[in-house]
Amino acid sequence: MAKLGKRTKAAREAFAGKENLSVEEAVALVKGNANAKFDExxxxxxxLGVDPRHADQMVRGKVSLPAGTGKDVRVAVFARGDKAEEAKKAGADIVGAEDLMETVQGGKIDFDRCIATPDMMPIVGRLGKVLGPRNLMPNPKVGTVTMDVAEAVAAAKGGEVQFKVEKAGVIHAGVGKASFAEDKLAENIRAFVDAVAKAKPTGAKGTYMKKVSLSSTMGPGVSIDVTSATGN
Structure with a gap:
Protein backbone atom coordinates (compact mmCIF):
# COMPACT_ATOMS: atom_id res chain seq x y z
CA MET A 1 0.00 0.00 0.00
CA ALA A 2 1.32 3.43 -0.94
CA LYS A 3 2.34 5.62 1.97
CA LEU A 4 0.09 8.63 2.49
CA GLY A 5 1.63 12.11 2.36
CA LYS A 6 1.39 14.35 5.41
CA ARG A 7 -1.17 16.61 3.75
CA THR A 8 -3.39 13.71 2.63
CA LYS A 9 -3.17 12.06 6.03
CA ALA A 10 -4.05 15.29 7.84
CA ALA A 11 -7.02 15.87 5.53
CA ARG A 12 -8.37 12.36 6.09
CA GLU A 13 -8.06 12.78 9.83
CA ALA A 14 -9.92 16.10 9.66
CA PHE A 15 -12.77 14.47 7.70
CA ALA A 16 -12.93 11.26 9.78
CA GLY A 17 -16.32 10.57 11.33
CA LYS A 18 -17.93 13.64 9.79
CA GLU A 19 -21.01 13.27 7.59
CA ASN A 20 -24.35 14.89 6.86
CA LEU A 21 -22.97 18.31 7.71
CA SER A 22 -24.74 21.58 7.05
CA VAL A 23 -23.68 23.40 3.88
CA GLU A 24 -21.72 25.93 5.94
CA GLU A 25 -19.92 23.22 7.96
CA ALA A 26 -19.03 21.28 4.80
CA VAL A 27 -17.73 24.40 3.05
CA ALA A 28 -15.55 25.32 6.04
CA LEU A 29 -14.13 21.79 6.22
CA VAL A 30 -13.42 21.45 2.50
CA LYS A 31 -12.05 24.98 2.15
CA GLY A 32 -9.88 24.60 5.26
CA ASN A 33 -8.24 21.46 3.90
CA ALA A 34 -7.71 22.59 0.30
CA ASN A 35 -3.95 23.03 0.68
CA ALA A 36 -2.65 22.25 -2.81
CA LYS A 37 -0.24 24.66 -4.50
CA PHE A 38 -3.02 25.81 -6.85
CA ASP A 39 -6.50 27.20 -6.30
CA GLU A 40 -8.52 23.99 -6.04
CA LEU A 48 -30.19 10.99 -7.64
CA GLY A 49 -32.94 8.40 -7.58
CA VAL A 50 -33.21 8.19 -11.36
CA ASP A 51 -32.24 5.81 -14.14
CA PRO A 52 -31.16 8.01 -17.08
CA ARG A 53 -31.48 5.05 -19.44
CA HIS A 54 -35.18 5.95 -19.45
CA ALA A 55 -36.02 9.16 -21.31
CA ASP A 56 -38.51 10.28 -18.65
CA GLN A 57 -35.79 10.06 -15.98
CA MET A 58 -33.12 12.14 -17.72
CA VAL A 59 -31.93 15.15 -15.72
CA ARG A 60 -30.20 18.04 -17.45
CA GLY A 61 -30.22 21.80 -17.20
CA LYS A 62 -28.20 24.90 -16.43
CA VAL A 63 -27.78 27.40 -13.63
CA SER A 64 -26.01 30.74 -13.27
CA LEU A 65 -23.99 30.58 -10.05
CA PRO A 66 -24.41 33.82 -8.05
CA ALA A 67 -20.69 34.09 -7.29
CA GLY A 68 -19.49 32.70 -10.63
CA THR A 69 -17.26 29.68 -11.11
CA GLY A 70 -13.84 31.28 -10.80
CA LYS A 71 -12.92 29.49 -14.01
CA ASP A 72 -11.84 31.03 -17.30
CA VAL A 73 -14.29 29.34 -19.66
CA ARG A 74 -13.20 28.96 -23.29
CA VAL A 75 -16.18 29.14 -25.64
CA ALA A 76 -16.43 27.83 -29.21
CA VAL A 77 -19.24 28.98 -31.49
CA PHE A 78 -20.40 27.39 -34.74
CA ALA A 79 -21.78 30.27 -36.81
CA ARG A 80 -21.45 32.10 -40.11
CA GLY A 81 -21.68 35.70 -41.29
CA ASP A 82 -23.25 38.24 -38.94
CA LYS A 83 -23.73 35.67 -36.20
CA ALA A 84 -20.03 34.75 -36.35
CA GLU A 85 -19.13 38.42 -35.92
CA GLU A 86 -21.65 38.73 -33.09
CA ALA A 87 -20.02 35.78 -31.31
CA LYS A 88 -16.53 37.28 -31.68
CA LYS A 89 -17.65 40.63 -30.31
CA ALA A 90 -19.28 38.87 -27.34
CA GLY A 91 -15.94 37.29 -26.42
CA ALA A 92 -16.07 33.83 -28.00
CA ASP A 93 -12.61 32.24 -28.09
CA ILE A 94 -13.13 30.18 -31.24
CA VAL A 95 -15.62 30.84 -34.06
CA GLY A 96 -16.03 28.83 -37.24
CA ALA A 97 -18.11 26.48 -39.37
CA GLU A 98 -16.71 23.66 -41.53
CA ASP A 99 -13.19 24.67 -40.54
CA LEU A 100 -14.02 24.32 -36.85
CA MET A 101 -15.69 20.96 -37.53
CA GLU A 102 -12.49 19.72 -39.19
CA THR A 103 -10.41 20.96 -36.25
CA VAL A 104 -12.58 19.05 -33.79
CA GLN A 105 -12.59 15.94 -35.98
CA GLY A 106 -8.80 16.15 -35.95
CA GLY A 107 -8.85 15.76 -32.18
CA LYS A 108 -8.24 19.37 -31.13
CA ILE A 109 -10.89 20.43 -28.63
CA ASP A 110 -9.57 23.60 -27.04
CA PHE A 111 -12.81 24.79 -25.43
CA ASP A 112 -15.07 24.20 -22.43
CA ARG A 113 -18.44 25.19 -23.93
CA CYS A 114 -19.82 24.80 -27.44
CA ILE A 115 -22.58 26.98 -28.88
CA ALA A 116 -24.19 26.79 -32.33
CA THR A 117 -26.79 28.63 -34.37
CA PRO A 118 -29.63 26.30 -35.50
CA ASP A 119 -28.47 26.32 -39.15
CA MET A 120 -25.10 24.91 -38.05
CA MET A 121 -26.55 21.76 -36.48
CA PRO A 122 -26.20 19.59 -39.63
CA ILE A 123 -22.46 20.24 -39.36
CA VAL A 124 -22.27 19.98 -35.58
CA GLY A 125 -24.33 16.79 -35.71
CA ARG A 126 -21.42 15.01 -37.35
CA LEU A 127 -19.42 15.61 -34.18
CA GLY A 128 -21.84 13.85 -31.85
CA LYS A 129 -19.48 10.97 -31.07
CA VAL A 130 -16.72 13.42 -30.20
CA LEU A 131 -18.61 16.15 -28.35
CA GLY A 132 -21.33 14.00 -26.77
CA PRO A 133 -19.15 12.02 -24.34
CA ARG A 134 -17.52 15.28 -23.22
CA ASN A 135 -20.92 16.89 -22.55
CA LEU A 136 -20.06 19.57 -25.14
CA MET A 137 -22.78 18.88 -27.69
CA PRO A 138 -24.92 22.00 -28.25
CA ASN A 139 -28.50 21.50 -27.12
CA PRO A 140 -31.51 23.86 -27.37
CA LYS A 141 -32.75 22.68 -23.95
CA VAL A 142 -29.79 24.35 -22.23
CA GLY A 143 -29.59 27.35 -24.54
CA THR A 144 -26.52 26.36 -26.53
CA VAL A 145 -28.39 26.04 -29.83
CA THR A 146 -29.62 29.58 -30.32
CA MET A 147 -29.68 32.58 -32.63
CA ASP A 148 -28.78 34.81 -29.68
CA VAL A 149 -25.14 33.77 -29.62
CA ALA A 150 -24.04 36.92 -27.79
CA GLU A 151 -26.26 36.14 -24.80
CA ALA A 152 -25.15 32.49 -24.79
CA VAL A 153 -21.46 33.46 -24.87
CA ALA A 154 -21.99 36.00 -22.07
CA ALA A 155 -23.78 33.39 -19.93
CA ALA A 156 -21.02 30.83 -20.45
CA LYS A 157 -18.35 33.37 -19.55
CA GLY A 158 -20.30 34.74 -16.60
CA GLY A 159 -20.69 31.69 -14.36
CA GLU A 160 -23.32 29.53 -16.00
CA VAL A 161 -22.91 25.83 -15.27
CA GLN A 162 -24.55 23.05 -17.26
CA PHE A 163 -25.36 19.71 -15.68
CA LYS A 164 -26.37 16.30 -16.96
CA VAL A 165 -26.93 13.12 -15.01
CA GLU A 166 -24.50 10.26 -15.69
CA LYS A 167 -25.38 6.60 -16.15
CA ALA A 168 -25.10 5.84 -12.43
CA GLY A 169 -27.57 8.61 -11.56
CA VAL A 170 -24.85 11.04 -10.41
CA ILE A 171 -24.33 14.69 -11.31
CA HIS A 172 -20.90 16.29 -10.85
CA ALA A 173 -20.02 19.99 -11.16
CA GLY A 174 -17.60 22.62 -9.97
CA VAL A 175 -19.29 25.25 -7.79
CA GLY A 176 -16.41 27.66 -7.22
CA LYS A 177 -12.83 27.85 -6.05
CA ALA A 178 -11.30 27.21 -2.64
CA SER A 179 -10.24 30.86 -2.59
CA PHE A 180 -13.90 31.98 -2.59
CA ALA A 181 -15.38 33.30 0.65
CA GLU A 182 -17.34 30.65 2.55
CA ASP A 183 -20.66 32.47 2.17
CA LYS A 184 -20.16 32.74 -1.60
CA LEU A 185 -19.49 29.00 -1.90
CA ALA A 186 -22.57 28.22 0.21
CA GLU A 187 -24.65 30.48 -2.02
CA ASN A 188 -23.38 28.74 -5.16
CA ILE A 189 -24.02 25.29 -3.70
CA ARG A 190 -27.62 26.07 -2.80
CA ALA A 191 -28.25 27.64 -6.21
CA PHE A 192 -26.89 24.55 -7.94
CA VAL A 193 -28.84 22.08 -5.79
CA ASP A 194 -32.01 24.15 -6.27
CA ALA A 195 -31.58 24.02 -10.07
CA VAL A 196 -31.17 20.24 -10.00
CA ALA A 197 -34.22 19.93 -7.74
CA LYS A 198 -36.29 21.98 -10.19
CA ALA A 199 -35.09 19.75 -13.04
CA LYS A 200 -36.69 16.67 -11.44
CA PRO A 201 -38.05 14.56 -14.31
CA THR A 202 -41.61 13.25 -14.47
CA GLY A 203 -40.44 9.64 -14.32
CA ALA A 204 -38.53 10.00 -11.03
CA LYS A 205 -40.07 7.84 -8.31
CA GLY A 206 -39.32 7.67 -4.60
CA THR A 207 -36.51 9.77 -3.14
CA TYR A 208 -35.15 12.04 -5.84
CA MET A 209 -32.13 13.57 -4.14
CA LYS A 210 -30.47 10.76 -2.22
CA LYS A 211 -27.08 12.22 -1.32
CA VAL A 212 -25.14 15.45 -1.71
CA SER A 213 -21.38 15.55 -1.15
CA LEU A 214 -18.64 18.15 -1.41
CA SER A 215 -14.90 17.93 -2.03
CA SER A 216 -12.00 19.90 -3.43
CA THR A 217 -9.87 18.85 -6.40
CA MET A 218 -7.24 17.13 -4.26
CA GLY A 219 -9.18 16.53 -1.05
CA PRO A 220 -11.53 13.90 0.37
CA GLY A 221 -15.29 14.33 0.24
CA VAL A 222 -17.91 14.91 2.90
CA SER A 223 -21.66 14.41 2.74
CA ILE A 224 -24.05 17.32 3.21
CA ASP A 225 -27.42 17.09 4.91
CA VAL A 226 -29.85 17.23 1.98
CA THR A 227 -32.31 19.47 3.85
CA SER A 228 -29.53 21.98 4.50
CA ALA A 229 -28.70 22.07 0.79
CA THR A 230 -32.29 22.30 -0.40
CA GLY A 231 -33.84 24.35 2.38
CA ASN A 232 -36.63 21.78 2.66
Missing part, protein backbone atom coordinates in the same frame (compact mmCIF):
# COMPACT_ATOMS: atom_id res chain seq x y z
CA UNK A 41 -12.01 23.71 -7.48
CA UNK A 42 -14.78 22.97 -5.01
CA UNK A 43 -16.79 20.12 -6.49
CA UNK A 44 -20.29 18.90 -5.74
CA UNK A 45 -21.73 15.45 -6.42
CA UNK A 46 -25.43 14.61 -6.26
CA UNK A 47 -26.70 11.03 -6.17
Missing amino acids: TVEIALN
